[in-house]
Amino acid sequence: MSWLRALKATSRSGLTVERRPLEPAIAARGALGLALVVGFSLALFGPAVAASSAFGAFQAAIATFQRSWRPRPTLALASGASLAVSTFLGYLTGANEVLFLALLLSWTFLAGLTWAAGPTAGIIAASNVAIMLVTVTLPTSVAEAAGHAVVIFAGGVVQAALVVLLPVRRWGAQRDALADALAAEADYARRLRHDPVAPFDPVPLMTARSAAAVTPRQARRRPAELHGARGLAERIRPVLASLADPAVGVPKEGPQRDRVRELLAAAGELLDAAAHAIRHGEPVTLPPAAVAALRTPDTGAILSGPSRRAAVRLAALLGDVVETAEPRTETSPREAPAPPPEEATTEAAGSPAPTAPIGATRATAPSAPSEATEAPATPAPPPTRPPTRTTRTRPSLVRLAPVAAASMRAELRPDSPILRHAVRISVVTAAGYLLGAVLPFGHGYWAPMASVMVMRPDFSQTYARSVARFGGTLVGVALATGVVQWAHPGTYLLAALAVLSAFGMYLLMRTGYAAGQVCVSAYVVFLLGMDGAGVTQTVRDRVLLTLVGGLLAMLAYAVYPAWETPRLRGRLADWLAAAGRYAAAATARYADPVGSVCPDVREALLDTRAAKVAWQEALERATHEPVRHRGLSHAAAEQAEHALAQFGRVSMLLEAHLPERGAPPVPAAATLAESVHRATERGAKQVRERKEPQWDDLRETVTAWSADPPDHFLLHKGAVLLLEALDEVSVALAESRRAR
Known part of the structure; x- marks a missing residue:
């Protein structure tokens, strides 16, 4: 895809407003928490403290909307605490430009690496950096900075308490x-x-498992x-x-x-x-x-x-x-x-x-x-004892911290897209901060704030969000600034308008990034207007700074990219190897019957699903990248995907007819399992090395069975179907080589 077509596609994606079911009750709860925090802080401490506490409550509510299966109060508390720490550290170094720039670089780099722990952690960390750029300008002393950090955390506590006290559809996401x-x-x-x-899309089952x-x-x-x-x-x-x-x-x-x-x-x-x-x-x-x-x-x-x-x-x-x-x-x-x-279930023998x-x-x-051996169906007595079940447990945030740290360390390698994202976002944020300070607009944090909020580890989301951020900011800032300069609302009316804007953001969050940004931009204008900050800044200044931040983000990805297209062969090889392990595990159980519950088959199936989804996500991202296919054309990718899907289907049929515990073993199944495993492992290596894969081990087994097939209704037929699917993979890759 050319750069022009890629820009058109990502721009269209970023400005798209999707029709999604709205959740007004949850949005109202988040806005209520924000209103309580702003009203209390405004009455007791004044506009500056109210703005800080509002940012804490606002961000904590956004954290509860993220796609995470953790308890929502936990997410709100984690968001409030991390934002409080970020703000306090930012103010401590804010008086020294060099120290603050060093903190900004390191803090943003860590925020970029946090994507290794998952998108929810990455989004919260990036938001902390963006809001820190604003909140560090509010306090005037270390004591006040500590107080601002406390009220920011209090905003997260209020949102967490409301989730507990005003539950909306408990366990609704699950x-x-x-x-x-x-x-x-x-x-x-x-x-x-x-x-x-x-075909069957396994994503709903994977989501349910999470x-x-x-x-x-x-x-x-x-x-x-x-x-x-x-x-x-x-x-x-x-x-x-x-x-x-x-x-x-x-x-x-x-x-x-x-x-x-x-x-x-x-x-x-x-x-x-x-x-x-x-x-x-x-x-x-x-x-x-x-x-x-x-x-x-x-x-x-x-x-x-x-x-x-x-x-x-x-x-x-x-x-x-x-x-x-x-x-x-x-x-x-x-x-x-x-x-x-x-x-993780085990059944008693003979149950x-x-x-x-x-x-x-x-x-x-x-x-x-x-x-x-088939016998007529007969009524069965109820089980003498229920099967045992192991609940899948999720570690607490405290126990998860070492795991997340290990994931982040694992990304410190030159070929890691997460590391590239961390480098890009830290450099761009620092550059945006310096440009904002040099440009004669004032309140230059709009530029780095835009950059850190739009940047993602992949090209499509970064460019789509940059366009959406600019469009949403243009509309939101124009409306909010127009209201402020025309109506001259008082402090409490500005607070009410900020809460109303936040409610709109919570309500429209699922419909698209552009729609949410209209409300977010208006929210920031109204909130900072309570203390008179930024009232004199024009629509032109804010929009131009946002445009600078978005352009920096887009330029950084063009200069230092992490394209998915060159890695497609590796993703395909991972899927091939995982599918081969699944087929081998299912086949081996015919030689060693242990019943329908086989942990090794189950784990192999889960690995195959994860590899397949990783391939599909990579292929979707590569579709919009302005680079050549470098060895794997779109047609070849589709053909290879269809072939591996058929390979997985045959493996699933083998799993569907696994022999019960105590059934007569089929020794020939062990031979098939070993040949499938060797063929797919060698084939995956050849795919990574840009060679045409060969399936000699499996072909020899199928050829030998053509004269003396095993005494089983499925094994011989399954072996033939597996080989046909793998041959189709070879044909797809060979045609891709000839098309280059």
Whole structure:
């Protein structure tokens, strides 16, 4: 993509206002906290202290809006405390330009490195630097600076207290994440009715997994219906794929396919019902038609072999999902059994299969994968003891500090995009600060404040936010300055206008950066106007300084970039290696059956998902970069992505039919697992070295099996499909080399 097209695309993205559901109650709570802090500080201490406390409360409320699964009060307190420390240190060095510039450089560099700990930490750290540039101009002595730091922290305390005292939809984010995962499974089931090999986006499941990690305190308070349903959704996905896929199931047309479509439709309706119940905390309303479809007794007469086993397993898992999604009270008899297992679950040997409350009877899946051992479905007794479950725990912020520090240290290497971001943002902020001091506009902090707020580790977000910042500032500053100079509002009216602007920012935060910046710019103008600071500064001065900051940010990325495009081959190789480990782990379990719960298979699947999402995010960022593909064209990337998706699908089918504990082992599976692992590891290395990958190990195994295939309905077919997918990867990369 050329620079002109890249600028057009990023500008359009930055100025886009999206239609998102608004959250007025949460926005009102944040504005209420800000109003309490400003009003109290204004009445007791005056406009300057009120401005400092307002910045603390404002930033703390923004922190609670970030996409984080940590308790919102914790985020508010962390934001208030870090901003208080930043402001106090900034004032201590503010009298000496050299010392302050050194602090600004080091503090901004650390803020850039903080992105290694996650986007929430990076955003809070960058905001601290931006607000510090403003607040250090308010106090006039060390004692006053300490007092300002105290009231800034108090603003965070007030916002944290309001989150506790005025809860809005407790556990709402976790409920939405789990409901979205179940809804994604429901949509997947419906799409499989028309496309038996439809792709599935694992992001909702990954998001739900992140939301499921809780602190010890949260674990004691988490609603019962948020336990276990995600683990069941994870186990349903391969069963749905196995039921629909004609490679291991029923023909593409005929009575069996019609029955499969009916079961998939019923699964979609039941999963939607469970998702709705979890999202709203209501009892599950079962669609009668879907329940009847799953209860139909002629499934065993229509379906046979792997498809019949998948149908029986699907009914059992859906029953568990419905039962888990029911809201429970402390006195409810349903509270006694432990929730269904999630990733870190172990089952006792010989324990019966999970049971489903959907039908009048519950069936167990056959213990062996061989069709010859298939027995008619029979009712199963309830489990003699519930399976054990390990809750995914999230460390506290104190315990997380060493982990975050280690992540930041790990980024101190020349090829790290996080390190490049830290260098860029620190240099640009210092340059903006010096330019703001030299230019004859006054209040030069507008330039470095704009730079530090728009800069991100990738090109697209930095340029999009720069354009949005300039546009939003132009509108917001013009409106606010016009109101101040025309109406000459008093101190308390300016405070009210600042709170109103903050409410607009909280309300519109999700709709786009440009819309939020209109309110933020007006907020800063009204807030600083309470003490007379910046009243004489014109719209032209503020907008030009913001433009200077945005241009510095854009120029820095052009001069010292961290392009994603040259790293695409590495991302693809990471995905290939992870997918190979997943396929090998699933295949190896046929040689050593341990039951359907296999921690090594589960961990390999999670690694594959993470590698796939990293590849997709990198590809999306590379799409808008003004650089050549350097060895991997967009067409080749799409073809390789499709091939690896098919490779992962075959691995998922292998996982869906894992033999039960005690089933007869298939020794040939160990050979296939080893050949898949060696082939993909060597192939990933060849991809990184810009060579055409070869799959000799897997090809030899498939060739040897063509004359004497293993005695299993899936292994030989799965090996052939895995090799075909890898060959497609080679074709995509070979065509990309020829196109250069």
